[in-house]
Structure formats: C-alpha cells, structure tokens
Amino acid sequence: MAKYAKLRQLGHETPVPASPAEALLETVPNPHPGTLYLARFMQPEFTSLCPVTGQPDFAHLVIDYVPRAKLVESKSLKLYLNSFRNEASFHEDCTVGIGKRLVKELSPRWLRIAGYWYPRGGMPIDVFWQTAAPPKGLWLPDTGVASYRGRG
Amino acid sequence: MAKYAKLRQLGHETPVPASPAEALLETVPNPHPGTLYLARFMQPEFTSLCPVTGQPDFAHLVIDYVPRAKLVESKSLKLYLNSFRNEASFHEDCTVGIGKRLVKELSPRWLRIAGYWYPRGGMPIDVFWQTAAPPKGLWLPDTGVASYRGRG
Amino acid sequence: MAKYAKLRQLGHETPVPASPAEALLETVPNPHPGTLYLARFMQPEFTSLCPVTGQPDFAHLVIDYVPRAKLVESKSLKLYLNSFRNEASFHEDCTVGIGKRLVKELSPRWLRIAGYWYPRGGMPIDVFWQTAAPPKGLWLPDTGVASYRGRG
Amino acid sequence: MAKYAKLRQLGHETPVPASPAEALLETVPNPHPGTLYLARFMQPEFTSLCPVTGQPDFAHLVIDYVPRAKLVESKSLKLYLNSFRNEASFHEDCTVGIGKRLVKELSPRWLRIAGYWYPRGGMPIDVFWQTAAPPKGLWLPDTGVASYRGRG
Amino acid sequence: MAKYAKLRQLGHETPVPASPAEALLETVPNPHPGTLYLARFMQPEFTSLCPVTGQPDFAHLVIDYVPRAKLVESKSLKLYLNSFRNEASFHEDCTVGIGKRLVKELSPRWLRIAGYWYPRGGMPIDVFWQTAAPPKGLWLPDTGVASYRGRG
C-alpha cells in the first residue's frame, strides 16, 4: 500500500519515544476528505508523572476529531501517548496540551479531548476541551465514560 | 406476498457473497412512504481483515436510516455485511464506505452509521458518520452502546 | 365512578381480541385537559407473527403521548396490543401502524412509538416514529431502553 | 433558628395526615432568593389506592423545582406524599395533581414531576409534567431513572 | 452431513407446531459422548396462555443439560418451545413440565430449567428445577439473569 510506504513506525519495531517532544505523530491521507465524520480513540492506559511528588498519575483519555486532509496513524498516536510515561505534567495542562499538539499535527476540522484522571486525595479531576463548538451536522455521541463513584 | 416475489435471497438458501462488490442489497417498498420514521439495525457480528497484517478485525455496527421509497431487506443487509469477512479495509474507510454504499442503494432521506471497533494496541477506534444533520421532527435516540473501559 | 360506567372491558372478563381490527380501544376523559403532560406505556410483552415464515416475533414497545381530550384506558390498550398475537406483520410496518391507530383513536396532541425487536439472523431492528417534533415545553425523557449487545 | 420556629411538623412527632387535603405543606424562606437553582426530591416510597379495585398502587416519584421566595420544608413534603396512602387516584391524575398542589403552595419559578408507576397487567405507566419549558440558564440534569425491563 | 440427513425440521420450512404434544423434538448424536460438559439455551421469547383468564403469559427460560448420547437439535427445540403459544398452563407446571419432556426425549445425564416469568399483580414468579444435584466435576455457572426490580 503505497500511501503507507513512508511511515516510519507502523510495521516496524519502534521503542517508546523518550518524551513527547521526541515523539513522531504520523498521518495518512483521509480516504473520505470531503466527508464530515468523527473518529474517536479511547486510551485507558495513559500515565505520566506528578511534577510535585514525582509519583505516577493515571488517566483514561478520549480523543474525538473530525479529519480534514489527514488521519492520525494509530500506532504513532499510541507511541506519542506512551511518551508521557516519564513526563511531569499537571492534569489540566497535560490534557489540554495533548489536544493542542494533535491540532497542530493533524489540522483537523475539529477536535476535542477528555482526560478522566484517577483520584488523588479522594478527588478525581476530569478535564474537557474542544477546539470550538462542534461542526454543524456532525454526529458526536457522548463519550459514555462512567462517573467516579468512590465506594459502595 | 407479491412485493416480495422478486427477492432473490429472502426465503432462499444464499451463500455469503465473496466480496462487498458481489453482494446484492435488495429492497422492498416502504409501507409508510410519506412518514418520517427511523429504522435501526445493530450488527454486533461484523468482521473484516486488516490491510497491513491480514489479521481479522471486529466491530459492532449500528446503522440508522430514514427510508424514502425503499426499505432495505434485512437478510440482504446481513449478507452484505457478512461479505466483508475476507475484505481488507481500514476502520475509518470501512465504516464510512458501508454508509455510502447504503446511501447509494437505498436513497434514504437520511442515514448514519457507527462502527465500534475492538481495540488494537490497547486503543479502540469508534467511527461516526451521518449524511447530514438529522431531518427536523425525526425521533433519533442515542445508540446506547457502552464505552470501552479496558479492565477493572 | 360515572365516567367509567360505559367501559366495556375494564372490570369485565375480556378475552384477547382475535385481531387488531376487532380490538376496541376505549378512552376516558383527560382529567387535566388543558395541561401539557406526557404519558408513557412500556409493553415488554409484545408478540406477532412473521409474514414470511409464520414464526413468532417479539418486541419491547414504548408508547409516549400527550393527551388532548382523551386518555387511553390501559386495559383496552393492553388488549389491543395482545390482539397482534396471531397477526402477521413486518417490524417497520407493525410499529408505525400501531402508532397511527392510536393517533386515530386518541387524537392526541402528539405521540411517538418505539419498537425494540428481538434479533433475527443476528441483527435486531429498532423502529422509532413520532407524529411531529415534540410540542414546545413538553418534558420528554429518553426511553432508556438498553441497546442490544449480543454476547460477552 | 428563628425562621424555623413556626414550623408545626419539623422537630415534632407528627402523624401521617389522613388525606392530601388535610396535609400541611410548610415552607421556609429561600436562602438564595435571587439565584436560579434546582432542588430535586426523589420519593421511591409512594403508594396510593386504585379507584376501581381498591388495591394499592406504587410509584417512584421525582420532583424538580426552582424556588422563588420559598423552599418546601422536606418533612412536610414527606408527610404530604405519605397522605396519599389511603387516597384513591388514577396514575395520570395523581401525578399531575401533586405537581399542581406544589405549584399552588410554593409558587416556584418552575416545577416538574415524574411518576414512575409499577406495572399493572404487564405494563407500567410513567407520567411527566412540567409547568413550562425550563427557565433559560437552569441546570437541569436528567432524572436518570432506569426504564422498566420486565424480565431477563 | 449424513447424521443430519434424517432431520425433518432443520433445513426445511417448518410451521410452528399446533401444541407441545404435536411438537417433534429431534436429536443428533453427541460428538463428545464420553465427556462431561454443559449446554445452555436461553429462550427470552417464551409465551403461553393463562388457564384462568386466557391472557398471554411471558417468560425468559434457561435450560441447562449434560448430554449423554444425544444433543437436542436447536431448531426443533425452538419449535417445541414456540408450540406453547396457544397452550394454557400455570407457571410452576409449565416450567417443570418442559424440563420433564426434555428429560424424556434426551435422556441426558442431568438437566435443569429456570422460568423467569413476567409479573402479574405486581409479583413475578421464578421457577427452578433440576433432575438431581449436578454431576460431580461439571462446570455449571450461574445463569446470571437479573432479578426483578420493579421501578426506580
């Protein structure tokens, strides 16, 4: 498949990038470039580090976007998200920052990201950002992620 | 029932078509052609092949449409979807492509399709497409498909 | 209670009508005729016959309506729905047809019906119809019926 | 607390009123009278009598309102709802009637009530009424009550 | 497939039997006759008639059995269960009776049946019967059917 020939990570053994800055987000051409549709990725395996304590943080991420010319290649997306493993970052900044990086790389018509962070001190934080109100005519279902319920 | 007399698949032993191109989508007249209503099909038994690795992919599909003159005959729809069994296709393309084929065959007033794909590399992809904003006055409930939750 | 004195089915032993045509839908005066409110019936015990194979079909129905002068008497509604037991009908036609019969009998301000049919050939069909966009100011919650999930 | 000094039921042994007509709905001043907010009560322990058979009926009620000058005192609300124990009433009338009584007593900016009645003859009835479209700017979440599912 | 050649219903258009007495339960040879294993059928589409009122009854059935020489052919099982459509029978008798008929026809090592009946008069009845304590060494999971919860 010619359009995938240039990809450096898909189909190759690729180590986890040492940091987000070093991660390579790759794209492929959108096969339906004139069509308004949504692609959603769920990453329940996200982890980064707390800038204050150095302890690990965990999150369940949901990324929704409407592609323009490019689709994100999903292996490169996974590696980019995995590259936060040794990165120190606050929840609000980390979640919004991932969204902005994706916007820069994909130039999507629209994008949003949710970070559902595991509780610290008894309270979880959820962060929700979108680039703008969703395009008219887009089908955009709820993410359906369960709310935190503590115990019982 | 005269209007079903021409159907080639319903009521006949019919093998799975060898490919989507060979599948015959049949229709019957809409018994309520002037009425704005929705028909929803859920296909939790969808499978195709990965174009890169040849490994099988799985998805739970939901198809919603507002018929104009024609209803899709459901056995022919099932056979069409089953015809992807040996077809190589990326998730985004496959989901949107099925929607477009149905639009071509059914000329519905409106149609949308969701593909909830099983995870690869830890991340599932969901794809959502609709032909336009839903017609005014249509009753269009949420699909209610659970979000992916990983483990725990 | 004088207003119920004319009812032929409520408070009487009443056999299941032999067909929908023979079923008697009875009404009582709406006690709040100038008030915009919704009544919802759930009938998880609906069954009819497949016109092609003669095999039984099953559905979970939800009927929502905004009464004008009349309320449907619920025993007569049950008997009407039970009268489909020996009736052959396709899913789309049956669901919309019940809705239209109720509209004729009740002259409601607004009505909608959902038929959640059990799967055949691995796929269930849901049918959703409403008479128009809901009246402004009506409280109209989601039906909350679970989506079909196959297995697992 | 001076503003509670006049209450006749809160802090006193109070029998269940013999009928809704005899029930005393008491109020306290709204501590945030200029603020648009919602108070929701759930009463899963509601029971009344069937006017035709005299058998008991049961319902799960949800009452949402936007207070103006007065808040309903919750013990008096409980006693008012309990006063239906020996009252004969049809589901539609009972649910809407409770809503109207509350409107009369509380003069709220807005109110709605849902009655989720237990099934009779295999079918449950839900009744939903609101005084008007909700005030702009109000946060009004779904009631989240599960739909009836029969068995299985 | 020679062993299926004698089957009169599988692969043939077969009407619903007029009564359980007329239903033909067919079997095929157990492909693992020396092996202790369980087969479970769920039939959420069961209906019969009330002997007292003639009104339809509904149930969700679960049948578990350990085959000896014979497996029940599943289309014939479906037709047998469908044959109760016009049969009058009390819940306890009907459920246990189906179990006993299957025992007679299949001579299984062990069998059990559960009938989860829809509520009448506000109360559902569940009926559970097994031929004996389960064979030692059998893997026999819970049926996992949700309990009845009324409303709310």
Added chain:
Amino acid sequence: MAKYAKLRQLGHETPVPASPAEALLETVPNPHPGTLYLARFMQPEFTSLCPVTGQPDFAHLVIDYVPRAKLVESKSLKLYLNSFRNEASFHEDCTVGIGKRLVKELSPRWLRIAGYWYPRGGMPIDVFWQTAAPPKGLWLPDTGVASYRGRG
C-alpha cells in the same frame, strides 16, 4: 378447572384484607408433588407501619419455597402481603413472621424469606431467614437483589 373451583379470591373482586390475621392464604394442589423444585416470588411493593412513629415502612421481599402437597395461590399471597398496609411491625419481626405464617399454611419442604427494607436514619436493614439448610439437590439461585449504595 375443578381444582380451582373452591378458591374464594382468584377470579373474584376481593378487597385488601384489613389485617394479616384476616387474610386468607389459599392453596392449590402441587402438580408435581414428588419433584424437588423451587418457586420464587418477588414483592417489591410491600409496605407496613412503624410501631414507634406510625410512619410507613417499605420493603422489597423475596420468598423462595419448595412445595410439598400445596402451592400457594398467588392472588391470595398478594392479598396477604397487602394486608400489612395498616399493620405496625418491626423489620426483623415482620420479615421472619411472614415466613413463619407461610410455613404454617403451606407446610413446604423448605422456605426462606428476605426483606430488603428501605433506609431509615441513613441505614437500610436486610433480614434473611430460612427454615433449615436447603434440601440437597435443590437448585437455589441467589436472589440477585442489588445492595444499597447510598449516593454517587
């Protein structure tokens, strides 16, 4: 049906008995008297009065029994349970007492009862009683009633 001819409540308009002492529990012959099986009733519509405050109490009851010669006639069971409507009784005593009354009337091989009471003062009480360890060879599934979870 001769064996039902003597029943005084089934098929007759029957008021709610004024008290449990006045309720008539009727039985019919067990159609499978030599068979070890279980019948389960769920009554989510139980209510009685608090002996201390006179306020209503509510419970969801589950009754499991193994019949010997007699089956309880379910309308009479419903009326018996409804007769607690004006009866004052503590949770532990009420639940066990109903079980003992049924044992006296039905002479079952075995019986158990669960009362899942609504919370008072923030804590619900559940009461569980059985006449003895279950008979060997009985199939006795869990009641599957959800635990109380408070909020969140």
Added chain:
Amino acid sequence: MAKYAKLRQLGHETPVPASPAEALLETVPNPHPGTLYLARFMQPEFTSLCPVTGQPDFAHLVIDYVPRAKLVESKSLKLYLNSFRNEASFHEDCTVGIGKRLVKELSPRWLRIAGYWYPRGGMPIDVFWQTAAPPKGLWLPDTGVASYRGRG
C-alpha cells in the same frame, strides 16, 4: 410498647456521642430468639480520622449478625457509628474493632463486618472479619458491594 420503654435514645433527641467509648449501644429482646436468621445493616455514611494526618477517612460498612437474645436497637447503632467522627483509627483496626465491640454488647450467635474504605494514594482497602465460620443452616447472601474500579 413496654419493652422499648427503657430505651434512652430511641424517641428522644440524642446528640452524637463524643467518642465510641461514650456511645451507648442499646438492645431490645429478639422476638424470634430460637430462630436462626440474619440481620444486615449497611452504613454508607461512616467517617473517622486518620491517626497520622488528621484528615478524614470514609467507609461504607456492612454488618451482618445472627441474634441470640438481643437485637441491636438501630438508632443506637447509628449513633455509635457516628461517634467515630472525631476518632483517629487505622482502617484494619477500626473495622475489626467495631465488630468486636458489637460482639461484646450483643452476644450474637455470629457476626461479621466489612469495611469498604475510600482510596488513599490510589488504593482502597477493604477489611473483612467474621467471628467464626457461619452457623450451619444460616442464609447468608453476599454483600453485593461493587468493587473499586478507578476510572474509565
């Protein structure tokens, strides 16, 4: 009711005891003293203090016991549990300690307690203790408390 005449807390305004040591656990005679049955209390509103940090801890408690001569009076139980509000205690010690105090006061035939504590540092702790293996013939359902699931 004479047997309740001596109770000092039920039916009286009673402040929260200042500490568990000061709390008065009161009992009433078991109305079924020769009967083997279970009473279960769920307390989802338990809070105490962390001995190391002084920060509040929260738990959902479940207490199951088989009474001998005495039943715990439930208001006194609530007050006893509320008395931990200003008490410093580790999770394991606190949970088992409450169980032992109840054993001392109630002399039950058998008792068990579960403490489902809210997470600290990302991990919740559950503590389970019982006085002995449950008495033979006791009906003792699972507590049914949901496991902790983090996020997603």
Added chain:
Amino acid sequence: MAKYAKLRQLGHETPVPASPAEALLETVPNPHPGTLYLARFMQPEFTSLCPVTGQPDFAHLVIDYVPRAKLVESKSLKLYLNSFRNEASFHEDCTVGIGKRLVKELSPRWLRIAGYWYPRGGMPIDVFWQTAAPPKGLWLPDTGVASYRGRG
C-alpha cells in the same frame, strides 16, 4: 516550580481548617488562559452537620468550572470542602454557598455545582446550580451520577 512556591498548603502538612471561613482557597495561574475548557472535581467524601438535629449529613459533590486566570489548587479545595465537617448547614444553602464561595475566589468564566445528598426520611435531595447558561462552545458532559433507587 516557582509558581507553586507561594502555596501554603500543597507540599506541607496542613490540618483540616476549623471552619469554611478559616479555609484558605489557593490558586495557581491557568496554563491555558485563553482556552475555553472545563475542569471537573468529584468529591464523594463530603460531610457536614444538620442545623436542626446536629446529626451528620453526607453528600457526593460535583464541581465543574471554566477557569479564567486562575486554577484552584486541588489540595486547598479538598481542605476547604473538609472544613464543613463541623459546620451546620441546610442542603440547598450549603451546596449553593460552596458554589458562590468558589466563584468569589476563582473568578471563573463559569461554574456549576451539584450536591447529591444522602436520603433523610426516605428521600434524598439533589441541588443543582450554575452561574449562568454554559459558555457557547464549551464541552460540558453530563455528570453521570446514578439516581437514587431505594431498594430492590
């Protein structure tokens, strides 16, 4: 991290403030000050005192806000919420009051708060307040908190 150097509570042993008035809500600069995004905190461990009886009350709180220049520092938020432990307050007042205090301290673009209170007298109260209709273009998912269901 210089911007955190002034914080008095984060990274220090800090006792629970004696009252909300004494609690110090601290903030840090919003790292994405020109971006419209939402931060959500869930606090399932909230407790205060009933002004009438002195008994403890419990709630599950959800706080959503759109930051302007400042983010609330989450440890200080936790301590502020914990400071209600010995504070007497009615449900409606307490919930709205916390929201207003946060508005004063954070000057957010928008804020809302939900208090899901545990039942008293059988009825829970939920309170919902927001500063205004949500800003256009904000992604604001439902809180997803389960409704109260009583028992069964």
Added chain:
Amino acid sequence: MAKYAKLRQLGHETPVPASPAEALLETVPNPHPGTLYLARFMQPEFTSLCPVTGQPDFAHLVIDYVPRAKLVESKSLKLYLNSFRNEASFHEDCTVGIGKRLVKELSPRWLRIAGYWYPRGGMPIDVFWQTAAPPKGLWLPDTGVASYRGRG
C-alpha cells in the same frame, strides 16, 4: 531472552493459519512450575462457519487453565483461535474441541473452556467444559460474562 528464541510466531509477521489443523500452538516454560495458579484468556473475537448454512457464527470464549510445565504463548493461541475463521463446526463440538486440543498441546494440570455463542433463531447457546473438578486449593473466580437478555 533465550527461552523465546525458538518461537516461530512471536516477534514475526505471521499470517492467520488456514485451518486449526495447520495452526501451531507454541509454548514457553512455566516460570512457576511448582505453583498452583490460574491463567485466563478472554477471546471476544471468535468466529467460525455454520456447517449447515455456511453462514458465519460468532462467540465470546473464555479459557482457564492451570499450567504444569508449559505456558501457552499468547500470540500462537490467538492465531490458533483465528484459524477457525473458515472452519465449519457446531457450537458444542467446536467449544469442547478447542478445549481438548489445548489439553493435548499444553498438558495442563487442569483446563476449562466456555463458549458464549451469539443467538440464532432467537436463542443463544453457551457451552461449558472442564477436564475435571478444579484442583483443590486453586483460586478460580467466576467468568463474570453477562447472560443474554434479548431486548428491553
């Protein structure tokens, strides 16, 4: 890692085997050979063909085993299960047959398999087999797979 050096599929591009007979199940040494523990695989992506109609069948499989000297290498297990894609097989035979093949290849101390098949003709079939009663001392949790619920 030397012990993985001989593996022919892990770490190599490997096509789906053309049939189960051609599939290579590979093993690695059990790192805890003297320890009684359980490994569980869930395969919700299983598909084969119906021997009578040639139509695809789908199942959710659960495989539990106690290793002796060998662990199954999971990529080879996946490829083996994928090799059924073009294999015709009845549900009972297929499920038990997979279990027996694994027993032959792994020589485990104990093994069990569950096949949760998607419904055909309205009824799903579940098949459960184990090699023997589980070894004493093994921790063997329930599979926790939801039962089939049809609709509603």
Added chain:
Amino acid sequence: MAKYAKLRQLGHETPVPASPAEALLETVPNPHPGTLYLARFMQPEFTSLCPVTGQPDFAHLVIDYVPRAKLVESKSLKLYLNSFRNEASFHEDCTVGIGKRLVKELSPRWLRIAGYWYPRGGMPIDVFWQTAAPPKGLWLPDTGVASYRGRG
C-alpha cells in the same frame, strides 16, 4: 505513635524506587494478631514493561491477605507496586512474583493475588494465585472485578 516511628517512607517525601529489588516493603504490628480477618488492596494503577517489545503493560491488581504478626504499611506497598514502572516482566510471572514477594515480607497466614491485564492482540489475560486453600472460617468475598467485554 511510637510503633510508626521507625517507618522510613510514611510521612516522608519518598521517590518511586528504581526497581522492585530496591523497594522497601515496610510493616507495622497487626493490632488484632490472634484474629482471622482479611485485608484487601485494589491497585488499578499498575504498569510494567513488556520484555519483548519494551511497550508498557497495564493491569488492575487485587491483593487479599490474612495477616499474622505484621500488616503491610500501605504507602510502602504502593511504592513497591510503582517500582515495576520500568521493570520488564511477563503477565503470569509478574503477578505470581508480586504475590511471592509479599509472602516473603509479610509471612501472612494466607495470601492471594489477581492480575487483570489489559488486552493485547484482542485478548486480555487474568492471572490468579493463592498460597493455599483459604483458612477455614475466613470471610473472603469475591473480588467483583468486571469481566472483559470487548465492544458493544
């Protein structure tokens, strides 16, 4: 609290240990040393590395143990589990290995561990180990972790 005075990690800023070998598992005296009770830890935030690909793996762990003289100090347990962040380990080996390390450090009367690993190649693995059959008389509830369900 003297008995905690020697702890090196609780109450101190402590970095994540560089490897499990370097992690210090600390203990405190069991306050109920002669009592048979269970402590359960849930760690939904576990991550390690795949020895073959170097990619991160994720798991939800459940650890149950019956203490003898020592309780594990929970902060040290968290740090020990966090120390796997840069450790390469297969699922079966990692899960059982953690259990064995805890046995060595705590000398418990009994211990078990479950690892619910996130899916790779479409299949999740669960690993279950216990030191022996549970002690008689121990209360040991199910872990209640949901099974993996793929999509739909």
